[in-house]
Amino acid sequence: MYNLKLAFRNLLRQRIGTLINVIGLSLSIAVCLLIALFVQYEYSFEEHNPDAKNIYRLLNINDGKRDPIHPITFFGKLTDAIPELNSGTIVQYMKEDFFMVENEQWIAHDVIFTDNSFFSLFKVHILEGGSSPLSDASSAVISRSEAEKLFPDVSAVGKILRFQNRYDFTIKGVFEDAPVTTNYRPNVIMNIHAKEILQNYEYTSMNNQSSNFYFLIPPDANRKSIVEKISAQAKIAYGYDKHTPVFAFQPLSDIHLRSSDTIWDTIARSDENIVRLFILVAVLVLLIAAFNFINLSVALRSKRNFNTGMQKVMGAARGNIFGYLFIETFLLVGFCLLAALFIANMLLPYFNGLMGTEICFSITNPLLWGAIAAIAVFNILVPVLVQLHNQMRVNPSASIRSKGRALPKKGNISVVQSLTVAQIAISICLIIGVVGINKQFDLLLQKKLGFDKENLVTVGNPWNDKVTNRYAVYKQELEKLPAVLDVTGTWNTPGFPLNNGGSLEFDSNGEKITKSVRQAPSDGNFFTVMQTRFLMGSAYSGTDSAKAVINERCWQNMNVENPIGLKVKNSFDGRDYEICGVIEDIQNRSLQSESQPAIYYLHPELGSFIIRLKSGNLQKSIAELRAVWSSVEPDQPFRFSFVDENLRFNYTREIRTKALLTIMSLLAIFISMLGLYGLSMQIIQGRTKEIGIRKVNGAKIAEILAMLNRRFVVWVCVAFTVAVPLTYYAMTRWLEAFAYKTSLSWWIFVLGGVATLFVALFTVSWQSWRAATKNPIEALRYE
Structure with a gap:
């Protein structure tokens, strides 16, 4: 008790040093606790799934790039030909889509098309409906939270979801909301076979990559052999003569943190390097505070020497001095830990908002207590041992004579x-x-993106039997608005991936060359509206369906000196094109990865409008666009976004x-x-x-x-x-x-x-x- 009183009195006497230590240690420990919870959150994805270590995502390796999306029809070809892939599922993810629910428009977020195997592989708990609720092409299931919102007083089973106002899905079940630490947190799940009716081309074509494949592979299986079989099947399915596609398996547990180098990924992912960077900075912050603690204790030694000298004169042994130092340090660090817990709990909502996480502060979390124990041991033992080493060297008579004034x-x-x-x-x-x-x-x-992103607005043009006529009518009406400078259309707007692939076949020095390419069908004035710079040649006209434009990356891959006038065969649509121009690369995705080779040409069906507005009152301009849309297409919602915001996302x-x-x-x-x-x-x-x-x-x-x-x-x-x-x-x-x-x-x-x-x-x-x-x-x- 005497040591406790003495320690408390000494901390109060050295108010400035104590205050500096309390502020520094409390803040640094709070940071370390938040980062520890963040690291636990990032590394806990799919841990709830006992089969996660045996579930793999299929990746296509193309030009050194890892691509996780594949054609829908390829999934059936693989499972039919390779017995080891019988336990698998296909997932096509959409960030949002439009439904009619009891005559009300509903924009659903996190929508997927899949099959019944998804529920067993990803351990989705069905609350209502059977274990295989996707019994036919028109089957759908929804999450418990969405069911409670849409049908608060009745069961959702049996209700109708009208997808894009053109196809009816019947709700066959309700599933429990997915945990926050999973790669897929769907609100609506629909049968993938509905794509045969909704978009037959996407369902049957080997050139439309849109879906992820997951397979449950036993630990004793030869994965290398399976990958070789997949490559052989792909060569047959794509009709390649010489080229053999390369594939690889990615463990499900690696997807969240170890997919930073994958392209065209639809899963919201993190980056293990960033997590490690946060760990490093948190440790550095804690070290700075610990160095402060030790430095101040050494600098205050002359003042402490007087007390130690008096203790030695009174017969204090090494253990007594250690006990006193331990109690004093324990008091200080203990108070800092309590303060840090309070600060961390107070800051956690702001931290979640900043990082987009859903971390919970639970007092029963073993990691939290483990981090507290490690920090406490480090910040108590190290300073105590340093001070004990110094204090045991104190000469009692000299320290008493100095009265704490010596350096x-x-x-x-x-x-x-x-x-x-x-x-x-x-x-x-x-x-x-x-x-x-x-x-x-x-x-x-x-960085320059290959186009001018300012005042560009995109408006979705739903893929149905009206897509071509709607494009012509809406474009014509928009061109009448004073706020609109120009209008064009394309398949994929900047900020979203070019998810349709294929290859170009052409002659070079008497040899047949094949190069992979992404498809970017666009209207004839696309390059004018986007303000894209041509490196050579010019754009095709609005009626020139036999001409095509390629980007700089495609030109480099083709390895021809002058591609203007070159005839190419596009495997995507089987048509022949003459290259009429080469443009700077348009960045459709993050600049962490290089741009992809792309080909632009006319197509009758364009799923997105791109509208360049005059500078000024953009909100008023958007209201005018919405009004025109309502008059042209009252049965479909007006869905718009700004291109710069899409890119920033x-x-x-x-x-x-x-x-x-x-x-x-x-x-x-x-x-x-x-x-x-x-x-x-x-x-x-x-x-x-x-x-x-x-x-x-x-x-x-x-x-x-x-x-x-x-x-x-x-x-x-x-x-x-x-x-x-x-x-x-x-x-x-x-x-x-x-x-x-x-x-x-x-x-x-x-x-x-x-x-x-x-x-x-x-x-x-x-x-x-x-x-x-x-x-x-x-x-x-x-x-």
Whole structure:
């Protein structure tokens, strides 16, 4: 009890040091707890599924790119020909789609087409209906939450969902909402065989890639042999003579974190490298706070020596001193842990909003307590052992004579120097890292996209028997509006993948060449509306159905000097085209990956309008577009989006990462500066007598300031030389994941060093100024 009182009294006596430690440790531990919960969330995807380790997604490897989407008809060909693939399912995902429910329009989010095997493979719990509710092509099931919204007082089973106002699905069951840590969280599930009626071409064509394939493969199966069989079947299905498609299996548990290099992925995914980056920054933040703790304890040694000397004179043994130090540190760290729990719980909703997660703060979470225990042990034992080592070397008579006014010894100064340099180096690394990461993300967000994205609006043109006529009528009406500059149409608008593939066959030096290509059918004025630059040739006209335009990537892949006038056969529609132009690559997706080869040509059915509006009142313009749509197509909802927002959505992960890393880095720098403030205060207090003597002997304020700040400037310079090579190496490795990379300019590193030096001097100079301007009589009064 005596040690408890003494420890509590000592913490109160050293109010500034205690406050700095409490703020630094509480904030850093709160950050570590949030990151620990975030890491647990990211790594727990599909853990609820006991078969997850044996479920694999099929990937097509094309030109080194991993592509998870395949033609619907290919699934049946594989399961019929390869017995090992009998336990599998096909999934076609849509972010949203339109239904009529009891004469009311309903936009459903997270809609999938699949078969009955989906429920067993993904462990979907059926609440109403049988275990195989997708009994026929018109069958559908909906989630419990959506059933309660749509049919609050009656059962949803037997109700009709009219899909896109043209096909009736009967609800055959209700399933429990999927857990948050799963790759698919559907609200509506429909039978994939309905595609035969809805879009027969998509259902039967080998050139329309739209679906993911999942297979349950026993652990003792030879997956390499199965992949070879899939390649052989693909060669037959696609009709290839020489080319053999390459495939690979991706474990279900890897999809969420290890799919950053896949293209045309419809699953919302994260990135394991980003998760590791957050772990690293959280550890660095905690280290800075821990270094503060140790530094201040060493800097305060002279004041603590008096107490230790008195304890030794009174007969205290090593165990007694250890007990006192342990209790004092335990009190401080224990309070910080409680404060950190409160801060983390308070900040969790904001963290979830920033990162788009659904993390829950549960006091029964074993990971939470594991993280608390690890942090507590580290922050209690390390400072206690450091202080115990120092205190056991105290000479009782010398410490009592000094009455706590002596400076720490030279050996202790070296400990302070080492930890402070490490602390400053971490701060410099974080500043350089954040600036470099922001520079890379700014490149992705601002890089030239091959078209002008400003004031571009897309309007969906539903795929049904009216798609061609509706396109002509709506376009004609839009061109009459004063707010509309021009209108065109295409299959896939920028921000969404070109999910239809194929190949171009052409003659080159007497040899038949085949190259893969993405399909981008578009109206004749598409390139004018998009303001795309032609590298050579020109666009096709609105009636020139035998001409085609390719992008720069396609031209490079074809390896021909001048493709203008070249005749190509497109496997997608079996037609021959003459290339009339080459355009700059239009970026349809994230710039983390390179653009894909694409071919543009006329097509009678265009599923999206692209409208360029005049600058000004965009909301009024949208209202006019909506009014025209209602007059042309009253049975279909008006669904629009801005192209720049679609593109920005592809960088949601990067934007969130940028924001969180910036916040964490600023927090780390703040904690580091708190430590410098406390350390400078203790060092300057220890030199009060020296400053007084120098002033009496005529030293100027500027000279005293230079003397006091010189040590911190040297520390920053040493830290800078340590931080630069480490950060350069780390940033170079991180940038390898991007197809388009920013340059690591010299000014990024200089900015990190200069910013740290400025903040450090600003922090320290206040204490230096007070000491330099203090009346020397105050310092020498008791000497």
